[in-house]
Amino acid sequence: MATDQISALLSQVGLGNRPAFGSLYDMTSAKLFGVCLRILRDRAEAEDAVQEVYIKIWHNAKSFQQAGASPMSWLIAIARNQSIDKLRSRRAPAVELDDAFEVMDNAPGPEASLAAKDEKSKIDLCIDTLSKDRAAAVRAAYVEGYSYLELATRFQLPLNTLRTWLRRSLISLRECLES
Amino acid sequence: MSKQPRDDDDGVLAAEYVLGVLTPGDRNAFAARLGGEAALRALVRVWEQNFAAFNGEYESVNPPAAVRNALHEKLFGGEAKAGFWQSLGFWRNLSFATLAALALTIAVPYAFKPAPQATSIAELSGETKAVKLAVSYDVASATLRYTRVEGQAAEGRDFELWAVIGKDAPVSLGVIPASASGTIKVPSQLAAKISDAVLAISDEPKGGSPTGKATGAVLSVGKLTPI
Known part of the structure; x- marks a missing residue:
């Protein structure tokens, strides 16, 4: 409607x-x-x-x-x-570390949003195939708009490791979504 | 291992672009390719749809009214607003989806000025074409806005609007003015309760039901749906 x-x-x-x-x-x-x-x-x-x-x-x-x-x-x-x-385009990213992690434990909000209904089941199933950390990283990247650098800081991983790790997650997600 | 990511995997790059994790340089370079590469745009679209499942995490926050005004100024300057949408003949040829959508439009008297949010909408219709209304409701201002799609009350009669909340007896919201569109103020004690109420229109003597209950035929019914 x-x-x-x-x-x-x-x-x-x-x-x-x-x-x-x-x-x-x-x-x-x-x-x-x-x-x-x-x-x-x-x-x-x-x-x-x-x-x-x-x-x-x-x-x-x-x-x-x-x-x-x-x-x-x-x-x-x-x-x-x-x-x-x-x-x-900002010079220095203004991010507080504190509010980073609270997001990661959250399941998708209870708010029955217009937007959330579209593709829900499949991506959620596929996200569940990732490890908890990786799923949280993908979700936080999307929802919060974190850069690789911010994600690396938050997950306390070297930048390159984090990048490889996230890309692998995306490849797994793609395989799952296409299957 | 087959999952070793490669730098030239456009599918992964598109996902990284949609997530927004790329450095400004990589992001701009990718965006520059999008204009000329339909296949790349398709990949982006697929990821956008996939990740749309996360959109429920974004909570709605009303922007200040100044934003709406500034936007109007930027886009349209001080130009006068066109009025041809107000023509009723135009309406009859539109599908319901369009109608319902446009009902909100017309209910805003001067096109693009600060207006309350619509929190619920309904279409009221019946088996006969006696009266058909498109209605939007704003809970904050307790205001129903209606656009008459079809029908006028007979001479000496009025249409009366009723709200049916749960299993309670219908409550009158008053007589619907004869105008093509307008607003009906909802009593404050009902304001929060009618967001998903059923609305009904009955045929009543001039000035509305004398008894406080619908006395004439119920001509049109619709349920408010929160949006």
Whole structure:
């Protein structure tokens, strides 16, 4: 239902319908702002980022249909990309070590989000085939937007070891997802 | 060992790009390739869909209203807003999904100004085409917004809106104004309870049911669904 609605709004936005864009913003900005805030960990930067995200959405909504993804995943991908680009363009990463590990123990949040429903079962099954540490690293990389360097710091591994380790996890994941 | 990662494995590189772990240099180099390589874009899309399962971890946080205003300013400047979406004839040819989506749109009187969030939506319809409404509800402001898709009350009659919460008797939310779209304020004691209530429209004497219970035919029903 909500997915249909967001798709319908997006196709209207692709046609340059401003009221539809306003509605799309009202329905989705809290989630996308949440994404920017989580990755950037800075309110002012997240506010800037979320504006850039919607400017991209306005200009690129046309390409949504051909992308064939779920609309919420498509929007979140734009928000994550924007936030990660912004994060990497900072000089020094501003990260506190404390809040790193709490995420890693968490199962996917109880919040029955629009977005989480898409591919749930398969990736979760496949993530479970990884060791606990590796699954946590993949998840933290995605959700928090950590770089290899930050992951290496958090998992207390040399950078190259961590990189090889994560890539192997991705290969295992791919094999599992394709099987 | 077959799982030894190779630097030129685009599938893994695409996953690293989607995760966001690449260094700025590698990330930019990969992004630059995306424009010209459809196969690479497809790999990115597959990983985005795979990892979408983690999106539930992102909690929603309402951005301040200033963000919406600044965005409007950046995109549209001070331009006047187009009004042709308000035409009703246009509506009848749209699918329900589009209609429901656009209902929210039209309910916002001036296109792109600070507006409350919609937290639930419903379509109210019945076997006859007597009256059909698209409704959105914002729990924070306890406001229902409706767009009339079809139907007007007969001369000397009114449509009355009812909320059915759980197993309780229907509670009146008042008479629906005759306008094409508008808002109905929900009494504060009901505000939180009706987010997933069933809404119904009955045919009543002018001014609404005299008894506090629906006296006429129930013409249209729909359930509010939280979004």
